[in-house]
Amino acid sequence: MARRYDSSTTTFSPEGRLHQVEYAIEAINNAGTCVGILAKDGIVMASERRITSGLLAPAKTSEKTYTLCPHASCNVAGLTADANILIEQARLRAGRYHYQYQEPIPVEQLVEYVCNYKQFYTQRGGLRPFGVAFLFAGYDEHHGFQLYQSDPSGNYSGWKATVIGANNQAGKSILKSDYKKKQEGEMDEDKEPEIPDVQEALKLAVKVLNKTMDGTGSAAAEKMELFTMKLDESKKCVHRILTKEEAQEVIDSVEQEAAAAGDS
Structure with a gap:
C-alpha cells in the first residue's frame, strides 16, 4: 500500500502519513547521535564523530557543530x-534581522524561520524533505539559554535535555x-532537584553517548565532540568546542x- 503514496511528498496515504517525511526521519535515526542539555550556567551539546576511514584527512572545521550568529x-x-x-x-536571516533592527534575533524566531523553510519542502511538488535534524542552542536577554529540536517535517520544540540520531530512545531514558x-546528602523530599551546571552536564552527555554509540571498546575523545555555550563577564555568549x-x-x-x- 505504501508504494502507491511514497513517491510524492505532497500526497497523504489513507492513514494520513507522508511517507517521504518518515523516510527522512529514518535517515536521521541512522545518523550519529547528538545530545543537548540545558544547564544552570549554559548549554552543552555533544555529538558522535563517525570515523568512516582511517585514510580521511581530519576536518579543519567541525562537521557536527555550527555557529549561526554570536548568540546561537x-x-x-x-x-x-x-x-x-x-x-x-x-x-542570512540572523544577519538581516540584526541589520534591520540593530539587535540580535530572538532564538525561537530564528528556529521558526528555519523550520518554515523545511516545511515548505514537504508541501511543494518536485522537492524532497531535508534529511537532517537540528539541535539549536541559543541565548537572549529575555528568556536566557534555550534549547530547541527540529525535524524534517518542520516541527520544532523546546527541551531541557534531548537526544537525536541513532539510539535516541536509549539516550532519552x-x-x-x-x-x-x-545530590548526595540531600534529604529534603519536597525540595526540587536542581538542574546540572555545565561541568555536570558534560559528564551526563558523555554518559549518554557511551550508551548510544555503536562502536565497541572504551570511549575516546576522537569519537566525541563536546561543545559548551556560556556567558563571559560582559554577558556575551562564548561558543567553545573542547579540545581532545x-x-x-x-x-x-x-x-x-x-x-x-560499580565497586560500591
Whole structure:
C-alpha cells in the first residue's frame, strides 16, 4: 500500500502519513547521535564523530557543530549537505534581522524561520524533505539559554535535555533518570532537584553517548565532540568546542565515577 503514496511528498496515504517525511526521519535515526542539555550556567551539546576511514584527512572545521550568529549555534544529525543549505539560510536571516533592527534575533524566531523553510519542502511538488535534524542552542536577554529540536517535517520544540540520531530512545531514558538527580546528602523530599551546571552536564552527555554509540571498546575523545555555550563577564555568549585533551578528561572522569559506583 505504501508504494502507491511514497513517491510524492505532497500526497497523504489513507492513514494520513507522508511517507517521504518518515523516510527522512529514518535517515536521521541512522545518523550519529547528538545530545543537548540545558544547564544552570549554559548549554552543552555533544555529538558522535563517525570515523568512516582511517585514510580521511581530519576536518579543519567541525562537521557536527555550527555557529549561526554570536548568540546561537546548532548541532546536526543526518545529511550534512542538506544541513549546509539550512545553516546558510539561518545565518542570512540572523544577519538581516540584526541589520534591520540593530539587535540580535530572538532564538525561537530564528528556529521558526528555519523550520518554515523545511516545511515548505514537504508541501511543494518536485522537492524532497531535508534529511537532517537540528539541535539549536541559543541565548537572549529575555528568556536566557534555550534549547530547541527540529525535524524534517518542520516541527520544532523546546527541551531541557534531548537526544537525536541513532539510539535516541536509549539516550532519552538516561536523561529522564539522571537530568534532575538529587545530590548526595540531600534529604529534603519536597525540595526540587536542581538542574546540572555545565561541568555536570558534560559528564551526563558523555554518559549518554557511551550508551548510544555503536562502536565497541572504551570511549575516546576522537569519537566525541563536546561543545559548551556560556556567558563571559560582559554577558556575551562564548561558543567553545573542547579540545581532545579536555574531552578526554571528562571521559576519564565519567569512567572513574562509573567504576566507583560499580565497586560500591
